[in-house]
Amino acid sequence: MASKLYYAGIDLGGMSAKAGLFDPEGKMIAKSTVKTCKEEGFRATAKHLAGLVRELCSAAKIPVSSVGGVGVGTPGIIDGAAGIVVAWTNFAWENVPLASEISANLDGIPVRISNDANAAALGEAKFGAGKKYGDSITITLGTGVGSGIVIGGKIFEGFRGGAGEAGHMTIVVGGIPCTCGKRGCFEQYASATALIRDTKRAMFEHKESSMWRISPDPDTVNGLTAFTAAKEGDAAAQEVVKNYIMYLSEGILNLVNCFRPQAIIVGGGVSGQGEYLLQPVRKYVDEHLFVGFDRIPLAIVKAQLGNDAGIWGAYALAANV
Template sequence: MAAKYYVGIDLGGMSAKAGLFDEGGKYLAKDTVKTSKSDGYAVTVKDLAGLVRSVCEKGGAAFSALSGVGIGSPGIIDGGAGKVVSWTNFGWEDKSLASDLSAQLGGVPVKISNDANAAALGEAKFGAGKKYTDSILITLGTGVGSGIILNGKIFEGFRGGAGEAGHMTIVVGGIPCPCGRRGCFEQYASATALLRDTKRAMFEHKDSAMWKIAPSPEQVDGRTSFTAAKEGDAAAQEGVKNYIMYLSEGILNLVNCFRPQAIIVGGGVSGQGDYLLEPVRKYVNEHLFVGFDRIPLAIICAALGNDAGIWGAYALALDA
């Protein structure tokens, strides 16, 4: 039987990254194309088609052997309908991305999902969540991204609107969020929130060891408070403790709703490894509602890094 090939695309506001895979999951080649809001929808679709062809060529795969394409796209994505319901940053509304790209590719099947959902599917199928049928990926970055995988499939909800855990309320009337509401999870558990709180703690504690690690506020990063906390600095330890509490409470909300076998934590902050996750495991497993079920929830680090979205899009393509 002739070999079959698949392309997974991670679409973003600055670039689209594509990976070429064979049906056995071998990652054969990678390519990128720039994206920009000013290009408009039609040009972006053409560029994506060009990207698919170029990554096939780069990996030595005949275009005629291409069996499916998957895309993880920003915005609210209705995977079942193959539609971008809305991608606010690019001004896209109700775009039939799957069929429009498929038409540019001579009818090769195309499947799409939200980018965070695709990353969660990538980790679930090929990364940290391989052992589990039910897992949730939480990515701690500028915001908090999340994707829910139940029974090996993305839980998209009505018109793809589910899995926006970054905007569940953790503090009623709390810190304002760009989404227009207050007290969202990402205002407490994102890397941005961690930086904000680290700087505040430094100004409240001029004698803190954090000033030695970051002599000016511009030098503060996601590691500053963790490094100082490990050295025994009280203000940093307090900050880390608070961060862990909010992260754990958000995880608890998700687990009490969906009870996955694993929570997978990605993004820069997850680089703290067990120093971050061990207290989160303790907190979550102590407070988990399902008291009758003594099988502890696994809380683990993501394994695929920035490639999770491409792997997830490949998983979508296999299903196309």
């Protein structure tokens, strides 16, 4: 008998939660958002998330009983097998049984949880840029560097959900201090935040740079400033971009040397640069890999699902597809 079950995927963030409802054919048929608040505690958050699923069901005019499972991508260290948030420091959550609490608010519907970056990686792997590949690693270049490792179509979570934190690989020993308390982490060099910091520094060192014309007020510098000026031929901006690409590539090649996936998927705002970013990254990675692309091919591609990657990955968790 063909399954007629619906599934819900939720992407829980610090300020809000986004959710999608998927029909038995795997099509997203409804989408909604609810505000979350760290003061409210996990039981209230679980209630809000369950309410979000009920709201999606009523929007789609289906009974809650036809939902076969709910997946949730949440920040923090997540033990997926146990359904526990081991730690989410922003919300002061520690060993919180999030999955069972949501399930209890949804008449016992099975709930599976994973880290949000892992869920986004699973979404890209199953439904986005990684569809053709069984093994892929997704890195998201945003405020930090998020990452998720998918091997054989499954998230590699490590012991108690501790794996997949590529943003905190050491790239420079004794380097720039990181929010995690360590120095020289990958995300201090390859995040959009790092790019903006380096762009501003180059601007103050090069008053003649066309970056000043693009962003006359240093407070308006963003991840585009250096790339735009570099494309116009501005030498200082080209230096910023070259440096950024070097660090990004070094991080990628560390991951590839360890896991040798078929694809590296690059998401987040900076990935909007497309081939202008990825082509030199491919060249650098190929030149520095232990085993080059001639022996073992590697796709380095742009993410496709944007902000919905987490919802799709949570759906994949719920439906076990």
